[in-house]
Amino acid sequence: MATRAMNRCVAAAAALGLAAAAPPARAAVTVTADRREAGAASADFKFDRVPPPSKTDAAARATFAVVAGKADGNGADLAALHDGAVSGSADDPGANFFFGQGEKGGRIKVDLRAVSDVSQVNTYSWHRDARGPQVYKLYGADGKAKGFDPAPKAGTDPAAGGWTLLAAVDTRPKAGPPGGQYGVSVADDAGKPLGAFRYLLLDASATEADDPFGNTFFSEIDVVATPKEGEVPATGPVVKTTIAAGKYEITIDPTGLDDATAKWAEDTLRPVCETWYPKIVEMLPSDGYVAPKRFGIVFRDDMKGTPAAAAGTRVMCNRQWFEKNLKGEAAGAVVHEMVHVVQQYKFGRKSVPFWLQEGIPDYVRWFLYEPEKKGAEIRNVEKAKYDAAYRVSANFLNWATLTYDKQLVPKVNAAVRSGKYADDLWKDLTGKTLPELDAEWKASLAKK
Numbered sequence: 062m063a064t065r066a067m068n069r070c071v072a073a074a075a076a077l078g079l080a081a082a083a084p085p086a087r088a089a090v091t092v093t094a095d096r097r098e099a100g101a102a103s104a105d106f107k108f109d110r111v112p113p114p115s116k117t118d119a120a121a122r123a124t125f126a127v128v129a130g131k132a133d134g135n136g137a138d139l140a141a142l143h144d145g146a147v148s149g150s151a152d153d154p155g156a157n158f159f160f161g162q163g164e165k166g167g168r169i170k171v172d173l174r175a176v177s178d179v180s181q182v183n184t185y186s187w188h189r190d191a192r193g194p195q196v197y198k199l200y201g202a203d204g205k206a207k208g209f210d211p212a213p214k215a216g217t218d219p220a221a222g223g224w225t226l227l228a229a230v231d232t233r234p235k236a237g238p239p240g241g242q243y244g245v246s247v248a249d250d251a252g253k254p255l256g257a258f259r260y261l262l263l264d265a266s267a268t269e270a271d272d273p274f275g276n277t278f279f280s281e282i283d284v285v286a287t288p289k290e291g292e293v294p295a296t297g298p299v300v301k302t303t304i305a306a307g308k309y310e311i312t313i314d315p316t317g318l319d320d321a322t323a324k325w326a327e328d329t330l331r332p333v334c335e336t337w338y339p340k341i342v343e344m345l346p347s348d349g350y351v352a353p354k355r356f357g358i359v360f361r362d363d364m365k366g367t368p369a370a371a372a373g374t375r376v377m378c379n380r381q382w383f384e385k386n387l388k389g390e391a392a393g394a395v396v397h398e399m400v401h402v403v404q405q406y407k408f409g410r411k412s413v414p415f416w417l418q419e420g421i422p423d424y425v426r427w428f429l430y431e432p433e434k435k436g437a438e439i440r441n442v443e444k445a446k447y448d449a450a451y452r453v454s455a456n457f458l459n460w461a462t463l464t465y466d467k468q469l470v471p472k473v474n475a476a477v478r479s480g481k482y483a484d485d486l487w488k489d490l491t492g493k494t495l496p497e498l499d500a501e502w503k504a505s506l507a508k509k
Contacts, residue, residue: 092248094232094243099189102242104149106185106280111244114185116145119254119286123173124316128212128262130160130167132278138375139169140312140357147280151189151240155353155374157278159192164276166196166266170212173261175292176203178254181285182247182261184230186276189240194233195277195397199247200224201258206310211260219262226256233268257289303425304335310355311338317380318360330358333392334399341396341403341425347475358395370393371401396430397422404478412482416447420454421474427452428459442506447499460502465491 063357096109106113115121120143127139135154145483148156160167173179179201186195202209204225210222220226228247233239249255261284267275304311311334315323342352356374364370364379368390383391400422408415427437437452437459439445447457462469469490476482487495 068261075413080289082443089249089251089253090228090255091248092228092230093246093248094195094230096232096234096244097242099151099193099238099240101244102151102187104147106147106242106244108244111246112183114145114147114183114281115283115285116141118145118283119177120282120284121145122172123171123284124314125282126170126172126212128168128170129215130164130265132167133159133161133164134373136278136373137353137355138357138373140314140355140375142169142279142282143171143472144310144312144355145281145356146310147185148187148278151187151193151242153187154278155351157188157280159278160265160267160276162273164267165270166264166276168213168215168283169263169265171261171263171282173259173284173286173288175288176205176257176259177286177288177292179256179258179261179286180248180252180254181283182227182255183281183283183285184245184263184279185243185281185283186277186279187242191269191271191275192278193237193243194231194241194268195243195245195265195279196231196233196268197263197277198229199227200262200264201256202260202262204259213262219264223311224260224262225256225258225473226381239268258286266379293399304339309338309342311335312355312357314357314359316360317362319384322360322380322384322387326358329387330394330395330429333396334358337396337430338399338403341400344425344429345400345403345421345471345474347471347478350405350475350478351401352406356399369398371398374402376402390436393426393431393434393436394493397426400425404474406477407480412480413477414448414482416450416454417473417477417482419450420458421470423455424458429456439506442503445503445506447495447502456506457499458500460505461498464501464505 093110123143125139125142136157136159137155139158141156142158182199184195186193202218206223208223213219213222221331230245232245232388265277269275270279282474298453313326313330315326353374358376358378360378362380367379368382369378376395378466406418437455438458445453447454458470472490484495487498491498
């Protein structure tokens with residue numbers, strides 16, 4: 062039986078001219094791989110033998126986490142892997158999740174929230190070159206094994222920590238260019254469940270080592286599964302909302318929240334995001350720039366004194382802080398982070414001043430979203446300085462906007478985003494240097 066299953070796995074790859082997958086650990090497992098070459102691929106992700114991506118599979122309600130490796134900051138958040146949407150072109154980093162430059166792959170854990178009969182795992186990718194093929198090992202676990210390792214790090218054997226190897230996948234072509242659209246389906250050849258698992262682990266490897274750009278552009282991971290009788294999902298479903306006539310999608314993951322905060326996320330935070338994300342996109346444009354079409358909001362327990370933060374298209378919220386500030390600053394903190402999602406500054410550039418990086422989000426928050434709270438009022442004029450960042454810089458930006466140019470913030474933001482910002486820009490926009498503006502601003506504060 063083991064030889065028969067291995068032959069089916071090899072045959073599925075050979076039919077496409079792909080490299081054969083390694084023998085799967087379970088005799089009944091078949092790996093089916095389909096490929097549409099670069100010139101034939103289109104955004105519908107339709108294959109001859111692999112089902113198209115689903116919006117209603119079990120992964121849509123699951124929690125995804127990176128447990129080894131580092132995500133590429135130019136890519137999408139993990140939410141892109143289970144939102145039912147796929148990339149629209151063969152080189153669309155903002156719509157795909159992939160590991161960073163120089164990384165030799167990484168590990169993604171999928172938490173189905175309850176032990177479930179998993180019958181199928183499908184993965185999808187698309188790129189014009191070496192980031193198209195898929196190379197990974199798939200593991201499953203119910204989490205009940207003695208000594209279970211819930212987050213096996215790089216270099217460790219998941220099988221030693223209570224994980225079961227289900228299949229090994231390698232869709233690299235034997236010959237010719239590797240670019241194209243790939244679909245892979247891991248399933249039991251008799252239609253039975255692969256096993257009863259709460260967790261899945263995708264242990265991805267880079268497709269080539271000739272340069273640091275060999276990590277697969279994963280567009281979607283689907284899981285077909287049914288919770289076993291008596292199993293109750295650990296938390297409620299992920300909150301997903303599509304806004305602006307389907308142009309943007311926001312995913313709010315309430316994992317770990319108490320009932321009151323989960324209800325706040327649905328009743329308060331969701332409408333705020335629906336209203337304000339399109340507004341922020343509209344108020345911070347620049348030539349040729351397209352804001353992220355989707356982003357995710359998660360709640361974490363490891364943020365210590367930081368209320369919220371943003372990285373790429375992911376907003377991270379301090380669960381404990383939010384539970385205490387639902388009627389206070391919670392929603393405004395997310396508005397601030399949504400501005401970061403829209404800014405998309407390339408960090409590391411000398412032309413990204415910290416005071417503007419943080420001052421612009423607080424300007425949007427305190428002067429446009431919740432001006433009635435007067436959260437950016439200056440209490441100590443003598444210590445105020447335009448580049449103090451956050452609320453103080455927000456106050457300066459608001460004063461300069463009202464005094465000199467209603468479009469000042471969008472113009473400055475566009476310059477920072479493009480890497481062309483210099484302090485001389487203020488002279489061009491207002492006729493005065495930053496020190497001159499700083500002195501005039503503080504004089505106006507003193508009069509108040």
